[in-house]
Amino acid sequence: MSEALSMEGDIVSAMTATDEPGNKKTVFTIGELAKEFGVTLRTLRFYEDKGLINPKRDGQNRLYNRRDRARLKLVLMGKQVGFSLNEICDMLDLYDLRDGQVVQLRVALDKFNEQIDVLKQQKSHIEQAIDELSRTVEVVSGMLKQKESAER
Amino acid sequence: MSEALSMEGDIVSAMTATDEPGNKKTVFTIGELAKEFGVTLRTLRFYEDKGLINPKRDGQNRLYNRRDRARLKLVLMGKQVGFSLNEICDMLDLYDLRDGQVVQLRVALDKFNEQIDVLKQQKSHIEQAIDELSRTVEVVSGMLKQKESAER
DNA sequence: CTGGACGTTTACGCAAACGTAAGCTATCAC
DNA sequence: GTGATAGCTTACGTTTGCGTAAACGTCCAG
Numbered sequence: 116m117s118e119a120l121s122m123e124g125d126i127v128s129a130m131t132a133t134d135e136p137g138n139k140k141t142v143f144t145i146g147e148l149a150k151e152f153g154v155t156l157r158t159l160r161f162y163e164d165k166g167l168i169n170p171k172r173d174g175q176n177r178l179y180n181r182r183d184r185a186r187l188k189l190v191l192m193g194k195q196v197g198f199s200l201n202e203i204c205d206m207l208d209l210y211d212l213r214d215g216q217v218v219q220l221r222v223a224l225d226k227f228n229e230q231i232d233v234l235k236q237q238k239s240h241i242e243q244a245i246d247e248l249s250r251t252v253e254v255v256s257g258m259l260k261q262k263e264s265a266e267r
Numbered sequence: 268m269s270e271a272l273s274m275e276g277d278i279v280s281a282m283t284a285t286d287e288p289g290n291k292k293t294v295f296t297i298g299e300l301a302k303e304f305g306v307t308l309r310t311l312r313f314y315e316d317k318g319l320i321n322p323k324r325d326g327q328n329r330l331y332n333r334r335d336r337a338r339l340k341l342v343l344m345g346k347q348v349g350f351s352l353n354e355i356c357d358m359l360d361l362y363d364l365r366d367g368q369v370v371q372l373r374v375a376l377d378k379f380n381e382q383i384d385v386l387k388q389q390k391s392h393i394e395q396a397i398d399e400l401s402r403t404v405e406v407v408s409g410m411l412k413q414k415e416s417a418e419r
Numbered sequence: 420c421t422g423g424a425c426g427t428t429t430a431c432g433c434a435a436a437c438g439t440a441a442g443c444t445a446t447c448a449c
Numbered sequence: 450g451t452g453a454t455a456g457c458t459t460a461c462g463t464t465t466g467c468g469t470a471a472a473c474g475t476c477c478a479g
Contacts, residue, residue: 126403161467175427196396217414220407227404231397238393244348245386251278252379255372262369298455313437327457
């Protein structure tokens, strides 16, 4: 459907990204961020309502810093691996008590492993469905051939 | 989540089931059907609203015959292989012009193949997610070990 | 001064598949 | 007669992740 244009990063690098104030841009408008990550403004505002991101304001206008941007990245990658926004929200909150503390890492690790299990179950379910449908296709194909040859 | 208790049949056998009036039961109440297939009464009424099943009435009470039962079976199996109720509805309608006609079989065949493609894409997406999460787990595990040994 | 570009808020809509009452009927057992 | 069991209809609620206006503010270019 919608191609994530600049999705070259993985979860870990997004988690461990430090705010080194190099020559990089440090502040973004909503439009810039939206374009960069291939989402709509509505989406970013929605994420804010849900407490996933908390940009500062320039008057009325939202201003996102690198930390907001990193969180957004995590949100989008969390979605990609099947987490709901609520789950992501919980994990981000945890992560926010981040001193790189052991406890949060452990919690995250558990969530990740749980999610892997969920995904594996889904995969297995899908494989069963594919098998069932494939069998059906074979049989129906056979029926069709029969009918066709009988009608001639 | 919910175990389908008597789901031993496949799609083809449900499609080709003939209404041989053997010694089998030919009429069912809503409660019987619900129990047999592990769904709620609400679900059966909902399917009726959506036009998936059309039981006759004994006064107010619904009476399902073997054909209704077969359709229900198809609905539930359609769900299992990932079709939406709307899609199932379309296919059932087609199937209702059933003289075992070639055209409907072909249409069904196409839908099945399309759905197989959809499922394969989903599967691939899930596999990617699993990979990404697995990589993440490995890295985070490593980080944890480091921290732990460092703290001691 | 007029039109874009970019931003804001509030708020209803949607799709899928039912859940969950609320309030009523009918039948059977005891 | 009283409760249990099984059924009925109507209709609002739930969840997720935004889409899609509506109606308005602001600032810059021409």
